[in-house]
Amino acid sequence: MREGEDGMEKAEKTVSIQTLKRLPAYLNYLTALPKDENANISAKAIAEALSLGEIQVRKDLAAVSDGGRPKVGYGVQTLIADLEAFLGYHDVSDAVLVGAGKLGRALLSYEGFQSYGLNIVAGFDTDAREGATAGGKPIFPMEKLPDLVTRLNIRIGIITAPAEAAQEVCDLLTTNGVLAIWNFAPAHLNAQKNILVRNENMAASLAMLRKHLDSAMQ
Amino acid sequence: MREGEDGMEKAEKTVSIQTLKRLPAYLNYLTALPKDENANISAKAIAEALSLGEIQVRKDLAAVSDGGRPKVGYGVQTLIADLEAFLGYHDVSDAVLVGAGKLGRALLSYEGFQSYGLNIVAGFDTDAREGATAGGKPIFPMEKLPDLVTRLNIRIGIITAPAEAAQEVCDLLTTNGVLAIWNFAPAHLNAQKNILVRNENMAASLAMLRKHLDSAMQ
DNA sequence: TAGATTGTTAATCGATTAACAATC
DNA sequence: TAGATTGTTAATCGATTAACAATC
Numbered sequence: 001m002r003e004g005e006d007g008m009e010k011a012e013k014t015v016s017i018q019t020l021k022r023l024p025a026y027l028n029y030l031t032a033l034p035k036d037e038n039a040n041i042s043a044k045a046i047a048e049a050l051s052l053g054e055i056q057v058r059k060d061l062a063a064v065s066d067g068g069r070p071k072v073g074y075g076v077q078t079l080i081a082d083l084e085a086f087l088g089y090h091d092v093s094d095a096v097l098v099g100a101g102k103l104g105r106a107l108l109s110y111e112g113f114q115s116y117g118l119n120i121v122a123g124f125d126t127d128a129r130e131g132a133t134a135g136g137k138p139i140f141p142m143e144k145l146p147d148l149v150t151r152l153n154i155r156i157g158i159i160t161a162p163a164e165a166a167q168e169v170c171d172l173l174t175t176n177g178v179l180a181i182w183n184f185a186p187a188h189l190n191a192q193k194n195i196l197v198r199n200e201n202m203a204a205s206l207a208m209l210r211k212h213l214d215s216a217m218q
Numbered sequence: 219m220r221e222g223e224d225g226m227e228k229a230e231k232t233v234s235i236q237t238l239k240r241l242p243a244y245l246n247y248l249t250a251l252p253k254d255e256n257a258n259i260s261a262k263a264i265a266e267a268l269s270l271g272e273i274q275v276r277k278d279l280a281a282v283s284d285g286g287r288p289k290v291g292y293g294v295q296t297l298i299a300d301l302e303a304f305l306g307y308h309d310v311s312d313a314v315l316v317g318a319g320k321l322g323r324a325l326l327s328y329e330g331f332q333s334y335g336l337n338i339v340a341g342f343d344t345d346a347r348e349g350a351t352a353g354g355k356p357i358f359p360m361e362k363l364p365d366l367v368t369r370l371n372i373r374i375g376i377i378t379a380p381a382e383a384a385q386e387v388c389d390l391l392t393t394n395g396v397l398a399i400w401n402f403a404p405a406h407l408n409a410q411k412n413i414l415v416r417n418e419n420m421a422a423s424l425a426m427l428r429k430h431l432d433s434a435m436q
Numbered sequence: 437t438a439g440a441t442t443g444t445t446a447a448t449c450g451a452t453t454a455a456c457a458a459t460c
Numbered sequence: 461t462a463g464a465t466t467g468t469t470a471a472t473c474g475a476t477t478a479a480c481a482a483t484c
Contacts, residue, residue, distance in 0.1 A: 107321075187250075188246070198423050206242075
């Protein structure tokens with residue numbers, strides 16, 4: 001796993017990878033809060049709701065917002081705005097997806113990505129039949145990938161191809177300018193240092209679930 | 219961790235969470251190796267292939283195998299067997315899935331889980347029509363969940379329900395004996411301490427991809 | 437003011453990496 | 461034996477937690 005580089009940041013502070021991973025959970029929790037509820041919330045309340053440490057919550061929030069007020073807490077709406085801004089949920093990133101099998105088509109159809117600022121513009125597959133779509137998104141044959149990716153300046157590639165094809169797909173994407181890869185294939189991808197590969201590691205999740213059962217039931 | 223049942227059996231050591239996450243990657247890589255290749259492999263070779271540290275690989279492998287031989291390396295087949303044994307890929311765990319939307323049906327249809335020792339026996343959904351299936355697995359109405367889960371002694375629950383329903387589903391599963399939850403819903407789940415909740419956190423992955431782009435393109 | 441709650445600096449913990457000894 | 465490669469003990473690094481000072 002490669003760490004994100006933190007070299008040149010501007011106004012926004014750098015956050016650790018672990019913090020970055022928790023930020024969507026805060027946003028999620030805050031937006032789900034009933035509208036009529038209190039306009040402020042304490043770190044303690046957030047921590048309890050998300051099963052986190054109180055101090056951890058404060059440190060995390062300090063990295064993205066310009067602070068709460070002692071005795072009062074954080075303004076819910078301000079915090080939501082700060083988190084959304086930090087996570088870039090307002091500007092949309094375009095992405096392509098490669099491998100339109102069941103998982104690929106499910107992701108193409110998933111509307112939730114929109115709210116995270118991700119827009120999958122198209123899927124690609126080796127045997128895409130003319131006019132194929134999923135969730136309203138076109139599925140093109142692989143031949144069209146280089147042109148579309150370069151022309152639309154796509155920076156994010158999602159790989160849902162079979163493991164054997166994943167490295168090849170990764171290479172194809174990155175040679176056409178993709179800088180970040182979201183890999184659902186159970187394969188390690190080798191890419192240049194400036195490319196971020198994020199593995200959605202189902203096997204690892206499963207390993208953790210099963211090890212827990214081993215110890216819970218022994 | 220379990221001690222060997224008889225004296226000869228090597229006692230499985232405890233592994234850190236981080237190590238556990240990497241184990242499937244080793245297994246994956248080793249099984250993908252061409253059959254005619256060398257029967258032994260060095261930690262260095264594995265490390266290079268998976269972009270890991272050499273020492274890290276050795277430490278990880280030390281936790282699951284009874285060791286390589288200096289100057290020779292690790293026996294590929296032995297290592298595969300040790301990893302599979304440790305990860306429990308031979309004994310099958312049954313699971314149920316709740317929420318038969320697009321993602322849920324995609325997971326129900328995904329054959330890859332079999333090789334990880336996971337068998338999803340059925341899906342459940344609030345509006346499952348009579349006789350519905352996905353990937354050959356039946357999809358039942360929620361009312362049938364308690365009986366089936368308790369009767370088959372299901373210990374793993376997969377949640378692909380909408381965020382609003384996720385907590386309720388979690389409660390339903392755990393009150394019927396489920397001990398490990400694989401949560402794909404973008405919601406934090408509160409569960410008792412003895413329950414493991416593993417979040418497949420798409421929003422967090424996305425956050426990492428986009429932050430990388432921010433810094434890569436600034 | 438007193439009490440609650442924030443933010444920061446220091447201590448602890450866990451995981452990775454480095455140094456090195458063991459061994460085939 | 462010499463060299464490669466393993467395994468272990470020690471040092472470093474990063475993240476979490478604790479202690480405490482600041483402030484509304």
